Amino acid sequence: MSERQSTPPAEGAGERSHFIRDLIAADLAGGKHRTVITRFPPEPNGYLHIGHAKSICLNFGLAEEFGGRCHLRFDDTNPLKEEQEYIDAIKRDVRWLGFDWGEHEYYASDYFEQLYRWAEELIQKGLAYVCDCTPEEVRARRGTLTEPGSPCLHRNRPVEENLDLFRRMRAGEFPNGARVLRARIDMAHGNLNMRDPVMYRILHAPHPHAGSAWCIYPTYDWAHGQSDSIEGITHSICTLEFEAHRPLYDWFLDALGIYHPRQIEFARLNLTYTVMSKRRLLELVQEGMVRGWDDPRMPTISGLRRRGFTPEAIRAFAERIGVAKRDSVVDIQLLEHCLREDLNVRAPRRFAVLRPVKLILDNYPPGQVEHFEVPNNPENPAAGSRRLAFSRELWIEAEDVRASPLPKYWRLFPGNEVRLRSAYLVTCTGVVKDASGAVVEVHATFDPASRGGSAPDGRRVKSTIHWLSAADAVPAEVRLYDHLFTQPDPDDVPEGQSWRAVLNPNSEEVLTGCRVEPGLVGSPTGAFFQFERLGYFVVDPDSTPARPVFNRSVTLKDAWAKVAGRGESG
Numbered sequence: 001m002s003e004r005q006s007t008p009p010a011e012g013a014g015e016r017s018h019f020i021r022d023l024i025a026a027d028l029a030g031g032k033h034r035t036v037i038t039r040f041p042p043e044p045n046g047y048l049h050i051g052h053a054k055s056i057c058l059n060f061g062l063a064e065e066f067g068g069r070c071h072l073r074f075d076d077t078n079p080l081k082e083e084q085e086y087i088d089a090i091k092r093d094v095r096w097l098g099f100d101w102g103e104h105e106y107y108a109s110d111y112f113e114q115l116y117r118w119a120e121e122l123i124q125k126g127l128a129y130v131c132d133c134t135p136e137e138v139r140a141r142r143g144t145l146t147e148p149g150s151p152c153l154h155r156n157r158p159v160e161e162n163l164d165l166f167r168r169m170r171a172g173e174f175p176n177g178a179r180v181l182r183a184r185i186d187m188a189h190g191n192l193n194m195r196d197p198v199m200y201r202i203l204h205a206p207h208p209h210a211g212s213a214w215c216i217y218p219t220y221d222w223a224h225g226q227s228d229s230i231e232g233i234t235h236s237i238c239t240l241e242f243e244a245h246r247p248l249y250d251w252f253l254d255a256l257g258i259y260h261p262r263q264i265e266f267a268r269l270n271l272t273y274t275v276m277s278k279r280r281l282l283e284l285v286q287e288g289m290v291r292g293w294d295d296p297r298m299p300t301i302s303g304l305r306r307r308g309f310t311p312e313a314i315r316a317f318a319e320r321i322g323v324a325k326r327d328s329v330v331d332i333q334l335l336e337h338c339l340r341e342d343l344n345v346r347a348p349r350r351f352a353v354l355r356p357v358k359l360i361l362d363n364y365p366p367g368q369v370e371h372f373e374v375p376n377n378p379e380n381p382a383a384g385s386r387r388l389a390f391s392r393e394l395w396i397e398a399e400d401v402r403a404s405p406l407p408k409y410w411r412l413f414p415g416n417e418v419r420l421r422s423a424y425l426v427t428c429t430g431v432v433k434d435a436s437g438a439v440v441e442v443h444a445t446f447d448p449a450s451r452g453g454s455a456p457d458g459r460r461v462k463s464t465i466h467w468l469s470a471a472d473a474v475p476a477e478v479r480l481y482d483h484l485f486t487q488p489d490p491d492d493v494p495e496g497q498s499w500r501a502v503l504n505p506n507s508e509e510v511l512t513g514c515r516v517e518p519g520l521v522g523s524p525t526g527a528f529f530q531f532e533r534l535g536y537f538v539v540d541p542d543s544t545p546a547r548p549v550f551n552r553s554v555t556l557k558d559a560w561a562k563v564a565g566r567g568e569s570g
Contacts, residue, residue, distance in 0.1 A: 018323040020058070020264050024066060024235055027262070033234045036068030040094065040101075041075045041224070044086040044208070046278040047293040047300045048093045050314070050335070051269040057318035058266070059237055060099040071231055072101040075108045077223050079207040087208065089293070093301040097311045108223045109210040111230055115218050116170065118226065118256055119181060119199060123162045127255050128199060129155055130165040131182045138180070141187075142195050148188035149195045155184065169202055172215045176202050181216075185251060193248045197221055225249030228261040236261040239268040240327060269321065270329045273483035274299045275490055275499065289503060290484075296551050297484045297507050307481065308528055308538030308553030313339040332483070336554045343528060343536045343553070348376045348383060351421075351466045352516045352531040352550075354478055355398040358470065359412075361426060363445045364392040369469070372452070374422045377530075386519060390423050393470040395515045397533075400465045401442050403431050410462040412442060419464040421532070425450040466532050473515035476548040479540065480509040521545055528553065 027033050038059040042048060048056075063070035072094060076082050094101070122128035131138070131154045143149035157165075166181055168174065181200040189195055199222040204215045225248075228236045243265045253260050270276060276299065284290045284298070293300050296307035304314065317338040321330050351374075369391050376383040401412040412418055417427040424446040432441035449456045453464070484507050490499040520529070527539045535555040543549040 019325065020235075020237060020266060020323055021062060021065070023262075023264060024062060027234070028066065035234070036063055036066040037071070037232055037234045038063045038068070038237060039071040039073050039228065039231065039233050041073045041227070042090050043075050043078070043081075043220070044083065044090060045078065045081040046086060046282055047089050047302055049276055049278075049281065049299045049301065050271060050304065051276045051299075052093075053097060053301055053314050054269045054318045054321070055237070055239070056094055056097055056099060057315055058323060060094075062235075062237075068234075069104060070099070070101060071104040071106055071233070073106040073108065073227060073231065074209070075220060075224060075227065076207070076209055077108055077218050077220050079203060079205045079210075079217065082208050084208045089302060093305075096305060097301070097314060106227075106231060107209050108218075108227045109207060111223070111227055112210060112214055112218070114230065115223055115226060116216075119218075119222075120163065120166065122183065122199075122255060123166060123181075124159060125255065126159060127184050128162070128181055129157050129184050130162045130169070131155070131180050131196075131198075132178070133180075135177065138182075138198070142192060143187070145192070151187050151196070155187075155196070166200075169200070169216050170214075172204065174202055176204055178202060183222075183248075183252070185248075191244060191247055193221070193245055194251065197248060221245060221248055222252065225252055225261070226256070226258070229253060229259045232259065233261040236263040238263060238265050240265045240325075241268070265325075267324045267327045270327065271299060271335065272329060272332045272488040273485050273490075274332065275485075280499065289500075296479070296481050299484075305526070306538075306540065306551065308536060308551055309335075309339055310342050310528070313342040316342065329489070333558075337558055339536070339554050340556075340558050343530065345377075345379050347528050347530040347536055349374075349378070349532050350517050350520060350529045351388065351468055352476070352478070352514060352520075352534060352537070353395040353397055353466070353468055353473070354480075354511050354514045354531075354534060356395040356473075356513065356515050357398045357401060357439060357442060359394040359396045359401075359426075359442045359444060359467065361392050361394070361446045362429065362443055366392055368392065369471075372422045386517075388422075388517065389469040389472045390467075391469045391471055394420075394467045395470055395473055396442070396465055396467050398439065401428070401431065401439055403433065403439055411465060412444070417461055419453045419461045420446075420467050421464050422453055423451075423467065424448075424453065425455055425461055468515050468517065472518050474518050474521055474548065476514045476516045476520070476550060477542075478511045478514045478537070479549070479551045480511065481552055482507050482509075516548060516550070521548055523548070530556075 024036055040056050040059045060070045131152060133152050141150045141152055169179055180198045182196045182198050185194045185196055187195050198219050200216045200218055203217050206212045246263050285293055290298055294302035294306045296303055317335050369389055371387040371389055373385045374388050375385050405413040412428045414428050414430055417425055419425055426444040426446045428444045430443045431439045434440045483504055486502045486504045490502050493501050522545050523539045525539050525541045529537050531537050536553040537550040538553050540549040540551050
């Protein structure tokens with residue numbers, strides 16, 4: 001593969017320096033490499049999650065910063081768990097985050113023939129052997145952290161017998177699980193990964209990329225390091241759980257006498273109120289605990305996209321949490337804060353009423369309609385304004401009215417005056433309740449002299465509420481989301497319970513009687529808005545012109561900003 005000279009990072013880049021960036025800069029300065037080649041190597045056995053987003057931003061970001069390139073390689077060594085759906089979703093998610101691998105899309109399965117030849121080479125060197133033990137027997141003989149493993153009888157098979165058996169494995173003569181190929185290293189090694197690890201297993205199963213060409217498949221540990229070597233990866237950036245695997249990768253590369261990438265480990269992302277295990281995420285999907293991989297409650301990139309998170313917010317989050325050598329847990333409020341920071345400037349403001357109650361202005365002329373100019377985004381005057389119809393009957397939020405006020409409640413209640421945003425000052429004259437005592441209708445009078453929402457005599461009005469004209473407002477469905485789990489660490493459960501015990505039964509609330517501005521009808525999937533006083537919302541893929549559907553991405557209240565002393569956004 002051709003190389004081009006990497007360029008030094010831009011001036012000032014050191015302000016966001018971390019140990020991986022410093023190592024790469026030192027390698028380039030010392031002449032160890034002429035260019036930087038990183039890779040993002042997902043296994044296509046599920047959808048990517050926010051932890052992968054951190055790795056994507058790191059690998060692609062470093063390559064871009066140093067003028068190199070980043071490969072997208074699918075480490076597709078297990079056909080029983082991998083699907084084309086996952087491959088397509090991974091490519092879609094990486095592109096959505098704003099990164100492009102160009103012509104450098106690779107698959108470990110493209111290297112299967114080379115890996116097979118290298119396996120035969122190790123057999124010929126006496127460094128690999130065919131083992132007939134069952135998986136249970138292999139595990140039992142592996143030993144523990146304090147006790148060495150014990151070799152099996154097959155460890156000393158002659159080279160020619162091993163070659164013959166391995167070739168017959170490839171030819172499909174044996175059933176699944178009958179034999180494996182193992183590296184011949186050291187059954188007493190202090191690192192359990194070095195105790196004759198399995199390199200190949202028999203799996204009579206079609207492969208999503210390689211088709212039916214193979215019935216033996218390499219393990220991840222056998223394929224991963226050699227794939228990096230084949231591609232000329234300069235810096236193989238992995239999460240900390242692969243640190244213990246690095247001696248094995250080095251042993252394979254040394255035994256074959258091929259190029260060594262430099263492996264560097266960093267701490268994976270752990271986020272409160274969620275799980276990052278692909279196995280658990282798959283269980284959530286398969287057991288119907290969520291709507292699918294793109295459920296807005298899921299920490300998957302596709303779920304976050306459907307929830308309304310932007311690629312800019314996720315990249316800002318990855319930048320802010322930094323790169324560390326020790327595992328830690330990040331508060332999900334920081335991720336939400338990054339979204340608010342992004343949308344506060346960009347999101348158009350709109351009126352929506354989620355739990356509507358009818359407000360009737362008894363002194364407003366019946367049949368009269370007037371229009372008010374309402375700013376699209378007070379944070380961005382260039383966004384302009386829109387015209388909203390105003391009439392005698394309006395929709396307001398149920399929580400904006402009470403028959404009897406609580407202390408420090410300044411919204412509508414009999415005798416109190418409020419401002420209808422950009423319209424008029426109105427005074428509540430009474431309420432109508434249903435049989436359960438809930439307010440279902442509000443009566444008020446408006447002050448004609450307060451057009452635009454300002455009192456001509458300068459009197460003080462303590463509360464401003466939003467509204468919609470009942471005649472023009474459009475019915476819509478709104479989905480409100482909360483954390484998927486009820487506690488920050490889903491694994492922190494009493495003995496005998498599982499993480500399922502702390503699933504949040506109220507993580508999704510679907511409201512079907514909402515009202516929104518007519519201008520929102522026909523908004524494309526993914527369009528985001530701030531519903532004033534209610535939060536940031538996004539158009540869901542289920543939305544149609546006849547039935548708009550919006551997901552709440554995040555509320556306006558910013559607990560993270562409050563802790564950090566930044567106040568609230570929007």
